Amino acid sequence: MSTVDFIKKNLDFAHRALTDAASGTDEQLHFVPSDGSHSIAWCLWHTARVEDLIMNAVIGGGSPIWNDEWAERTGLPGEGFGTGMSDDDAQAIHVDNMDAFIEYRDAVWASSAKFLDGASDEDLEREVPSRSGSETVAESIGLHMLGHFNGHRGEINTLRGMQGMPTVLAVEGTH
Secondary structure (H helix, E strand, O other): OOHHHHHHHHHHHHHHHHHHHOOOOHHHHOOOOOOOOOOHHHHHHHHHHHHHHHHHHHHOOOOOOOOHHHHHHHOOOOOOOOOOOOHHHHHHOOOOOHHHHHHHHHHHHHHHHHHHHHOOOOHHHOEEEEOOEEEEHHHHHHHHHHHHHHHHHHHHHHHHHHOOOOOOOOOOOOO
16 A cells, blocks of 8 residues: 555545534534533534645645635634634634534545645655654644544544543444
8 A cells, every 4th residue: 555545544534533523413512521621613623724734735835725714604713723722712612604614624625635636655755844844744644634633533532422422433443
């Protein structure tokens, strides 16, 4: 299996989990336990914004899809993506229009798929900027998307379990 195919397979897994995670009532998606910091809705917003920034700005060298129109349509902040956000600010995140948010998320996912469909393993070795200097495209996707998103999948499953909801992709990969 090529590295591109490996990334595509693992990103598909993360996307299916995040699709599942968006099911629930407004109250369930915005539930934050006492002494908690994030809701499922925050995790969905954060992961979509991270993927948008990584794929379209860092790797693609352009602008993210997110703009003031998306912020207005969804009721989400126009600036920021959750990293470094205080607990109070994170708890205040509310997706006012989930259909519009899913439209945005799907546009981000389509842009990722377009890049990966045209990428070679050699393209994944290109250096891109990172907080600590630079990293390869593959490292950027692996660290900031695949690993990161699966960490939030665990957080989402904890929040769903606390509410008596089924976990997302609980039996994926088992026989």
